[in-house]
Amino acid sequence: MTFELNQVVIDGEEHTFSFIAQTGQMICITGGTAERRQRWLLAMMGFLPIRQGFICIDGEPLTNYNMSVFRSLMSYAPACLITEGEVRRYDPPSVQDVFTLRANRELPISNGILGEEMRRISVEINDDRIRLLAVAALLERPIMFVSNPHEESAGYLRSKAQDGKVIIVESASETVIAASDLVVELN
Numbered sequence: 001m002t003f004e005l006n007q008v009v010i011d012g013e014e015h016t017f018s019f020i021a022q023t024g025q026m027i028c029i030t031g032g033t034a035e036r037r038q039r040w041l042l043a044m045m046g047f048l049p050i051r052q053g054f055i056c057i058d059g060e061p062l063t064n065y066n067m068s069v070f071r072s073l074m075s076y077a078p079a080c081l082i083t084e085g086e087v088r089r090y091d092p093p094s095v096q097d098v099f100t101l102r103a104n105r106e107l108p109i110s111n112g113i114l115g116e117e118m119r120r121i122s123v124e125i126n127d128d129r130i131r132l133l134a135v136a137a138l139l140e141r142p143i144m145f146v147s148n149p150h151e152e153s154a155g156y157l158r159s160k161a162q163d164g165k166v167i168i169v170e171s172a173s174e175t176v177i178a179a180s181d182l183v184v185e186l187n
Contacts, residue, residue, distance in 0.1 A: 037170035
């Protein structure tokens with residue numbers, strides 16, 4: 001699977017952004033502010049409009065008509081959950097109400113399965129970012145977006161890429177950057 005941004009510009013940006021991510025790769029978007037990097041991730045998932053350029057999966061451009069098909073190939077682990085936008089609510093430790101981001105719907109998992117996946121990520125850390133990452137990983141979608149992952153999860157994300165996923169993270173962590181195959185810096 002190939003995920004491509006070609007000469008993309010989003011609202012509020014002046015510079016174009018391009019990269020190609022393939023199955024087995026972990027890409028890190030870094031530089032700029034966390035908010036700016038997050039906006040780029042949301043645009044890549046089709047939640048923010050792009051002013052120019054195109055986003056493709058396997059050569060097929062993202063359009064309003066195929067957006068739901070594209071999102072069915074994606075999972076998303078936000079750094080935290082908010083009460084606005086695509087996310088309605090999250091009441092830990094309930095997993096059935098994980099979050100209502102369209103890309104992450106309909107995952108019938110139990111607390112036991114979630115706990116097991118969380119242990120694979122990190123034994124020592126009990127952080128909401130780890131819980132959200134575990135849920136995104138359990139979806140078994142070919143493309144996973146991760147916003148500001150805990151640096152202790154860098155090795156886990158790298159292993160998910162090696163297992164055949166396209167992993168796209170936004171982070172300023174040197175550990176996450178070092179674990180990535182490609183680092184794309186926002187100017």
